Amino acid sequence: MSRRRTIDASYDHINNDGKEKRGVNKKAVNQHLTIEGDKERFKELLRRRLTECGWRDEIRILCRDAIRDKGVHNVSVDDIVEEVTPVGRARVPDSVKKELLQKIKSYLYEKATK
Amino acid sequence: MCDIGCPHLQELKSTKGVELYRIIFSSFVAASSSVARKRKAIHCFCFVCKSIDYRLHSCLQCVYFGCYKGHHIQDHAKHKKHYLAVELSHGNILCVACGTYVYDDEFLNVAHELMVRTGHKLGMGALYRPWEPSAKVLELLRKNPRRRKIVPGVAIGLRGLINLGNTCFMNCIVQALTHTPLLRDHFLTEEHVCRPEDQAGCLVCEVSTLFQEFYSGNKGPLTLHRLLHMIWTHARHLAGYEQQDAHEFFIATLDVLHRHCKASAPALPENENSQPDNPHQCTCIIDTIFTGGLQSDVVCQACNGVSTTIDPFWDISLDLGTSARGGNNVGDEGSFNSVGSDLSLSGDSKQANNGPTTLIDCLERFTRAEHLGSSAKIKCNNCQSYQESTKQLTMKKLPVVASFHLKRFEHSSRLHKKISTYISFPEQLDMTPFMSSNRNNRNLLNSRTSSSSSSSSSSDSAGDWISSGSGPLSLSDNRYSLFAVINHLGTLDAGHYTAYVRQQNNHWFKCDDHMITRANLQEVLDSEGYLLFYHKKLMEFQ
Numbered sequence: 001m002s003r004r005r006t007i008d009a010s011y012d013h014i015n016n017d018g019k020e021k022r023g024v025n026k027k028a029v030n031q032h033l034t035i036e037g038d039k040e041r042f043k044e045l046l047r048r049r050l051t052e053c054g055w056r057d058e059i060r061i062l063c064r065d066a067i068r069d070k071g072v073h074n075v076s077v078d079d080i081v082e083e084v085t086p087v088g089r090a091r092v093p094d095s096v097k098k099e100l101l102q103k104i105k106s107y108l109y110e111k112a113t114k
Numbered sequence: 115m116c117d118i119g120c121p122h123l124q125e126l127k128s129t130k131g132v133e134l135y136r137i138i139f140s141s142f143v144a145a146s147s148s149v150a151r152k153r154k155a156i157h158c159f160c161f162v163c164k165s166i167d168y169r170l171h172s173c174l175q176c177v178y179f180g181c182y183k184g185h186h187i188q189d190h191a192k193h194k195k196h197y198l199a200v201e202l203s204h205g206n207i208l209c210v211a212c213g214t215y216v217y218d219d220e221f222l223n224v225a226h227e228l229m230v231r232t233g234h235k236l237g238m239g240a241l242y243r244p245w246e247p248s249a250k251v252l253e254l255l256r257k258n259p260r261r262r263k264i265v266p267g268v269a270i271g272l273r274g275l276i277n278l279g280n281t282c283f284m285n286c287i288v289q290a291l292t293h294t295p296l297l298r299d300h301f302l303t304e305e306h307v308c309r310p311e312d313q314a315g316c317l318v319c320e321v322s323t324l325f326q327e328f329y330s331g332n333k334g335p336l337t338l339h340r341l342l343h344m345i346w347t348h349a350r351h352l353a354g355y356e357q358q359d360a361h362e363f364f365i366a367t368l369d370v371l372h373r374h375c376k377a378s379a380p381a382l383p384e385n386e387n388s389q390p391d392n393p394h395q396c397t398c399i400i401d402t403i404f405t406g407g408l409q410s411d412v413v414c415q416a417c418n419g420v421s422t423t424i425d426p427f428w429d430i431s432l433d434l435g436t437s438a439r440g441g442n443n444v445g446d447e448g449s450f451n452s453v454g455s456d457l458s459l460s461g462d463s464k465q466a467n468n469g470p471t472t473l474i475d476c477l478e479r480f481t482r483a484e485h486l487g488s489s490a491k492i493k494c495n496n497c498q499s500y501q502e503s504t505k506q507l508t509m510k511k512l513p514v515v516a517s518f519h520l521k522r523f524e525h526s527s528r529l530h531k532k533i534s535t536y537i538s539f540p541e542q543l544d545m546t547p548f549m550s551s552n553r554n555n556r557n558l559l560n561s562r563t564s565s566s567s568s569s570s571s572s573s574d575s576a577g578d579w580i581s582s583g584s585g586p587l588s589l590s591d592n593r594y595s596l597f598a599v600i601n602h603l604g605t606l607d608a609g610h611y612t613a614y615v616r617q618q619n620n621h622w623f624k625c626d627d628h629m630i631t632r633a634n635l636q637e638v639l640d641s642e643g644y645l646l647f648y649h650k651k652l653m654e655f656q
């Protein structure tokens with residue numbers, strides 16, 4: 001079964017960080033997740049966790065400050081994205097990253113061994 | 115950023131309407147059917163650089179995919195003069211000519227509708243959307259520029275309650291209720307609509323007033339004689355000035371409030387009458403917050419047939435004794451056989467004969483399969499004969515507020531005594547292990563009907579998503595945090611009730627009638643505990 005093999009490969013990739021395999025596998029995993037609808041589920045889970053831990057509110061405030069600093073009429077989405085993204089990434093709590101990683105791993109493992 | 119669209123979007127809307135946006139959104143942003151998802155998985159990448167992320171957009175005029183970071187969607191827009199594009203992970207509309215995202219109510223409504231639909235189809239409930247104030251609320255905020263800011267250290271919402279002579283049982287329950295986050299929000303936003311005939315003595319209005327008083331900013335203690343009087347007239351068995359049981363008062367209060375709210379709550383639409391999610395079939399605020407569903411599975415020992423019933427509950431009473439089983443005193447006799455290790459949780463090495471020492475122990479006992487002895491034979495619906503059976507209780511549906519009653523008072527014909535055993539309880543509680551889907555999915559699955567999660571006529575392939583409540587991708591969140599504890603001090607006949615309540619998520623206060631003092635979490639967790647109130651950490655969004 002070709003689908004099974006793709007998933008096996010993707011799972012391997014999580015453990016060894018082979019650079020050139022990465023692109024292919026990322027695409028395969030993405031396709032699989034999208035088809036099953038699980039990508040939306042993971043996204044929703046992440047969204048809920050980030051809201052719950054206050055990250056969302058923090059980022060909102062950062063965006064508001066960025067808009068205020070530059071002035072409502074001189075600011076573009078690109079400016080805000082550029083300014084807020086690095087801080088935003090850094091402020092995602094480790095517990096959230098860990099939970100998501102754990103869940104994605106066991107999800108892929110489950111699919112690969114089924 | 116512009117919230118009235120832009121000339122380009124307005125022009126597109128007036129010539130082509132929102133239909134193409136709807137198609138792009140339902141195919142590539144929130145793909146709800148499996149066909150659409152497959153299409154999205156295969157076709158969604160930048161036509162130039164093949165990338166799947168980098169903020170992929172689709173041209174709103176010709177469905178051309180291009181990424182934003184590589185400037186490929188912008189190039190397309192300028193080259194073809196197709197200035198509008200849809201960002202594919204959130205569905206926002208970019209106008210390349212104006213150089214920014216543009217918003218228009220009609221498009222936003224389409225996006226919202228499709229998001230909700232996809233959320234339901236994927237078994238996630240409604241997708242989370244941030245709270246937006248309604249026009250009415252905005253108007254009010256504008257007209258009343260004075261704000262009261264809730265800052266840490268300000269003791270708003272804390273009022274002592276005068277003891278009217280042994281009324282500490284009522285005071286502590288009122289403290290717990292006024293500090294129930296969702297109930298507070300309900301009463302402070304004045305969502306209760308009073309019927310004209312009730313206005314003189316409406317209990318719900320009285321409770322609303324009480325909540326307003328609590329959060330008015332005044333600090334003096336309150337007297338509850340009007341409330342007490344009203345509850346006496348509605349629950350006669352509680353009348354009189356002698357000490358009452360706080361648990362009994364709690365349940366009576368919920369019942370009285372439920373009966374009053376029911377009358378003013380909108381009736382359920384016809385087709386939702388058999389909704390399994392709402393065992394009480396009542397939409398009042400009390401049932402919305404406190405009602406859960408308890409599943410009882412009785413398995414016939416002769417034919418393994420299962421009969422399942424689901425009953426609503428407002429609280430869970432937990433036995434603390436050594437031999438009695440959790441709350442369900444169906445077949446007594448002390449018959450105590452564990453029904454094979456497959457039904458009990460792994461790592462459950464505790465001796466069945468030792469009394470529980472933690473809340474988790476109590477809940478495990480409560481949800482353990484129990485053998486009903488030969489003296490309690492039940493007629494099996496499957497094999498039509500009286501047989502010995504096992505019975506197991508599990509949580510089918512969790513309430514927003516989980517109230518646990520530790521049965522510290524033992525009343526039998528001869529004996530009244532208080533059990534002061536130390537039972538530890540956690541600040542954070544995960545109810546997942548006690549859910550029906552988790553607890554008994556091993557040998558009962560075959561006979562249980564799969565729950566239908568969506569009522570819409572879904573043309574999607576079956577087996578798309580059966581919400582199982584377990585597995586790595588379960589979105590059901592069963593975590594709770596402690597927000598109130600009621601303690602009974604002293605002996606059975608000379609006792610006193612106090613309450614610990616949580617304020618602003620992490621500040622604890624001890625309420626002893628008119629006295630309110632600061633407390634800390636450790637002190638709360640070290641207390642004996644009679645009634646424990648947990649609030650769901652994450653609300654399911656409706």
Ligand SMILES: [Zn+2]
Binds near residue numbers: 173175178
């Ligand atoms: Zn185009």
Ligand SMILES: [Zn+2]
Binds near residue numbers: 181185
């Ligand atoms: Zn590109």
Ligand SMILES: [Zn+2]
Binds near residue numbers: 197209210212216
């Ligand atoms: Zn424009």
Ligand SMILES: [Zn+2]
Binds near residue numbers: 307
């Ligand atoms: Zn009223």
Ligand SMILES: [Zn+2]
Binds near residue numbers: 372373375376401
């Ligand atoms: Zn009700």
Ligand SMILES: [Zn+2]
Binds near residue numbers: 414415501
């Ligand atoms: Zn039978």
